[in-house]
Amino acid sequence: MPLWNIYHPVGAYTAEDKQEMATRITDIYTIPRFYVGILFHEQPKESFYMGAVARDDFVRIRLDHFARHISNDSEWTAGWLKKADAAIAPFVRDRGYHYELHVGETPRELWMIDSIRPPRPNSEAEKEWKLENRAAPFDPEKG
């Protein structure tokens, strides 16, 4: 987590484009890099409707991140959206694609990587995971 699902027109992006987009999106985050999942999906025009119009000039992004337990943190939200927009701008706006993005929030508790429930945010164990950039068993007292 987070997980980005990016639905885009057929042929819109090369493998190099997708690599660069994935890097730019991953760079938004301060969490361990391997937490960030990005899935690209080619969506044919006849299967892609916005406002009941078949589109081949649109990128629709749906992502999940963890629910934040701070209600109405509008400053955080505005900042995050700005960063997300900047990360993808070269691949949407700058290429003439319209886009829409929305975020679902899911509970951190129902989450598992390689059979392990990840450590608490900002814990010692999370710092180690970030440093090593992979999941590994950890001492519960550190996580």
Added chain:
Amino acid sequence: MPLWNIYHPVGAYTAEDKQEMATRITDIYTIPRFYVGILFHEQPKESFYMGAVARDDFVRIRLDHFARHISNDSEWTAGWLKKADAAIAPFVRDRGYHYELHVGETPRELWMIDSIRPPRPNSEAEKEWKLENRAAPFDPEKG
């Protein structure tokens, strides 16, 4: 938003079918039409299980809409489900397909179209977006 993901058997729908389905679904809503996203996904039988049975006679719909801050508005819910069911009936029940639909709720705050955070519901700016059927910068006092 909303965003409909419709997983259906291979070859179940022609481009014309999908266009008509998209129109009928979009017609349920009173929001600006271009808000409504619908993605069709062909799902081969060997990759589509309901009750651990591979199916080619099933349509599985998962959609997101905004969380409503009215708790237990059961009348609204019943009415909405009835409209959704009527919209898709000619393409599921009437063709012998079974279907299941469920809805996830996401926060309106984490939403962006073409780099813009959409105006508040029923605001002046939203009325303009609806009329013009597209996103455009707006005076914050109107949105």
Added chain:
Amino acid sequence: MPLWNIYHPVGAYTAEDKQEMATRITDIYTIPRFYVGILFHEQPKESFYMGAVARDDFVRIRLDHFARHISNDSEWTAGWLKKADAAIAPFVRDRGYHYELHVGETPRELWMIDSIRPPRPNSEAEKEWKLENRAAPFDPEKG
């Protein structure tokens, strides 16, 4: 509901593998079997990023289940994750694939199968649905 979306490398699983995986996952649940939906999606390496690295050795699972109205039921959560992990282990860990799984929670009220709003959990009507393993109209007093 629940609905599992399993994104996996191209060619990772045969039809038989997917059938067995679907059976093992469905067996976790005590609800009517036909409630459990599982969709497999082949995801090419160049469209599958974890930590900004293109991967063909990773299985990413995102599922929805109903929100539980018991807050912080950490024992239930731990038990459920253990069962989910055991169900998929032969197809991930034991084959050298890494995996990540997370769960979104959705409201039971916004749910429909074949035009019917399913009966309440553990109601008489649900017991009948479970026994017959299909949706059918029911007496509202029993559901």
